Amino acid sequence: MKNRIYEMYERLFERFSYQYWWPAQTKDEIVIGAILTQNTAWHNVEKAISNLKNSNLCSLSKIHTSNIEDIKDCIKPAGFFNQKARYLKNTADFFIKNGSFSKLNSYDAQTLRKMLLSIKGVGKETADSILLYAFDKAIFVVDAYTKRLVKRHNLIDTLSYDAIQNLFMQNLIKDAKLFGEYHALIVKNAKEFCKSKPLCEHCPLLGV
Ligand code: SF4
Numbered sequence: 372m373k374n375r376i377y378e379m380y381e382r383l384f385e386r387f388s389y390q391y392w393w394p395a396q397t398k399d400e401i402v403i404g405a406i407l408t409q410n411t412a413w414h415n416v417e418k419a420i421s422n423l424k425n426s427n428l429c430s431l432s433k434i435h436t437s438n439i440e441d442i443k444d445c446i447k448p449a450g451f452f453n454q455k456a457r458y459l460k461n462t463a464d465f466f467i468k469n470g471s472f473s474k475l476n477s478y479d480a481q482t483l484r485k486m487l488l489s490i491k492g493v494g495k496e497t498a499d500s501i502l503l504y505a506f507d508k509a510i511f512v513v514d515a516y517t518k519r520l521v522k523r524h525n526l527i528d529t530l531s532y533d534a535i536q537n538l539f540m541q542n543l544i545k546d547a548k549l550f551g552e553y554h555a556l557i558v559k560n561a562k563e564f565c566k567s568k569p570l571c572e573h574c575p576l577l578g579v
Pocket of ligand 1: 520523524564565566569570571572574575576577578
């Protein structure tokens with residue numbers, strides 16, 4: 372199995388090269404984007420982030436101090452805006468209370484993961500996206516595209532988040548850059564080929 376997981380990465384990288392994720396200008400923006408992307412497509416998140424920027428609200432400290440109604444107005448394009456505005460507030464409050472990125476980065480990955488998961492509105496995928504892309508912790512992110520890939524290639528006989536995460540982490544060198552690139556490549560491939568109706572014929576993962 373070890374070779375198969377890595378071979379998939381190599382095939383994807385050969386086809387698509389670097390993806391330069393996470394698409395954000397600041398660490399705050401990564402955290403904000405990781406929450407906004409829940410249950411919606413990224414282009415909707417981009418609109419919401421653009422609105423936050425135009426209102427000078429695209430930072431955790433601004434979200435912490437701002438009126439929640441102003442946040443809701445900005446993030447409407449990302450859907451579930453009442454819920455997500457509350458989640459953003461909860462997360463911003465957590466970061467303000469617990470200190471800067473550099474202070475939080477002194478915790479080991481699993482401790483910080485538990486802390487993030489204690490925030491209402493931060494689930495495993497969101498926490499792991501923040502850990503990987505904002506903190507450079509070597510944690511593999513599992514999203515719907517990863518589950519689809521695992522299922523279609525019969526890589527494992529369960530779709531549980533933890534089992535899939537373990538599958539990737541146990542079969543790759545523990546490296547945040549590699550994990551970040553692999554996740555981005557899975558998303559890229561899902562958008563190009565592994566769609567709801569798969570286009571296997573020209574997909575780089577055909578036969579792996
Ligand atoms: S498109 Fe086909 S070959 Fe490519 S990853 Fe999906 S199921 Fe596999």
